[in-house]
Amino acid sequence: MGRKQIPPQYPLQILSKKLINPAIPTPHNLRNLKISALDQLYPTLYLPFIFFYPNFSEKEFQLAGKKLEKSLSKILTLFYPLAGSYIDDNLSIDCNDNGVEFIETLVNGKLSPLLGRDVDCRQLSHLIPHQFESLTSPLLAIQCNIFECGGLAIGLCISHKIVDGFSFTKFIDAWATSCRLGLHKVDYPSFDLPTLLPTRETVPEIKPVQRFNPGLKTASRTFVFDGSAISNLRKIAIEGGKESHKPSRVQLVTAIIWKALMRVCQTKHGQLRPSIICHTMNMRGRTALPISDDCCGNLFRPVIVKFTLENKSNKVEFHHLVSLLGNAIRSTVTDCAKPQNGDDFSSMVSDAWKEAGEELNKDTDKVDAYGFTSLCRMPIYPDFGWGMPARVTHVQSVVELIMLFDTRDGDGVEAWISLDENDMNVFQQDPDIIAFTSQVDH
Known part of the structure; x- marks a missing residue:
């Protein structure tokens, strides 16, 4: 099968970079959330995804960008741990409302060539905020990329330390529902798992289930x-x-x-x-x-x-x-x-x-x-x-x-x-x- 000759990265310009806080401060009794015994088992890394919306103009983005920000702020009142910080020494999330990283960029190129299923992920990595997590990184980072020739790509990195695939899709669906219909249409999430599965003093050593080879093409x-x-x-x-x-x-x-x-x-x-x-x-x-x-x-x-x-x-x-x-x-x-x-x-x-x-x-x-x-x-x-x-x-x-x-x-x-x-x-x-x-x- 032939490969399209697509530039590895389109040039992009960062228009804005900010932290989005929950619309309502998190109550003091919810400020400290212990992770669960199962969260302890997983490494510190991000789940990175991109959502492509081709029928979108640069003019529409100015209004849509504000709507995305506002609905994100509102949904973070329900998903409040995502706006906090992970404290490794305490095995907990400090739900301090520090915020979620929100970046807006302008991409010099067309979105349509990136929709082919033969496009390698390395040609898309610049459309997400970052791929390596540190103890000071936000638990959630979002990058909204508007293409000069039309189209929107929302790149998202979310911490695997407190989120699995189900939790991630629940968040992205809740954010979209809040943006489209309002917060009152969102099914509330639960963060009660740590009370049923509290952290443990000792965790068995687990070998990685993926084989990493940095030199491999x-x-x-x-x-x-x-x-x-x-x-x-x-x-x-x-x-x-x-x-x-x-x-x-x-x-x-x-x-x-x-x-x-x-x-x-x-x-x-x-x-x-x-x-x-x-x-x-x-x-x-x-x-x-x-x-x-x-x-x-x-x-x-x-x-x-x-x-x-x-x-x-x-x-x-x-x-x-x-x-x-x-x-x-x-x-x-x-x-x-x-x-x-x-x-x-x-x-x-x-x-x-x-x-x-x-x-x-x-x-x-x-x-x-x-x-x-x-x-x-x-x-x-x-x-x-x-x-x-x-x-x-x-x-x-x-x-x-x-x-x-x-x-x-x-x-x-x-x-x-x-x-x-x-x-x-x-x-x-x-x-x-x-x-x-x-x-x-x-």
Whole structure:
């Protein structure tokens, strides 16, 4: 597939840079928020996303920018920890209303070329405020980029220390709803997770579940599995296997991507190899604890799925991978429902992450490993009053990471994939990837 010759970065001019504070000061009794035992497990890094709105003029932005600021100030009264500071020594958020970083820029270029799904994330990194978090950085930073030739791109970095994928999408949807309809239309978030899962004195050492190689040349692409492709994959999985449960969209897309990745490694090493994936699972609604479905914070755990060469076959079957995934997911759901108190629940999750880190970091010369995460069925297409974004993309370039989220119509799945550059070239030519996905422009 041909790559468009797009400049790595368009020149941009910073028009303004300020801190947006909550419209109403946070009450004193809410000024100190301990992080939860699960928040303790995750590193200090940002979740960086960009939302693209092509049908937008520079003239419209002056009014829209004020509206974005005002609604952000209002929504921060509900999401007040995001306007505070993380205190590492105290394992808490100082909800001091210091504010959220808000930057406005003017970009010298066209937005439309950046909407192609073959655009590498490195060509977009200048559209987000920053990618490296320090103890003095705001927990949330937003960059509104207006393009001289039309179009708006909202880049956002939010701290993973107190926010997971669910919490992030809840915030961005709440902000958009407040901007479009008013604060009274927003479902209130809950920050009660630390009371049920208080911080612990000792946390097990967990190896990273991603393999970092700073010298590696990576490539990232977005692949789209539309509703028709999902239906065809489901039919193949049911006809070929003995799966008694209807496979989900995420299960099907994960399995077909995993199969293609295994064939990439087979091409590279001359033989089929054992393979492991680590998928993330949102635990809201899957526990015996009184945890609100609207709770914010980190409430997810890994699902480990292993493919071995027990049958000594040199072939991998799609329906077999679907079955492996289904069994692992059902087993994990059962495990989540077992703990009857917060301490046992925290231990269950930390043990799962410890196992994931160990599994993905052992025998790296003999076993291939990949990380998957899903934001499917989460509100990832925020409408601030000028329609849904034409494209949403994740910016962080972590090799061997696959992120899944809904297509705009809600029927399909978009897969954001980052691989070694050579591996990506082989992956794109996999017959299943060609048959079931598209990389056409929006």
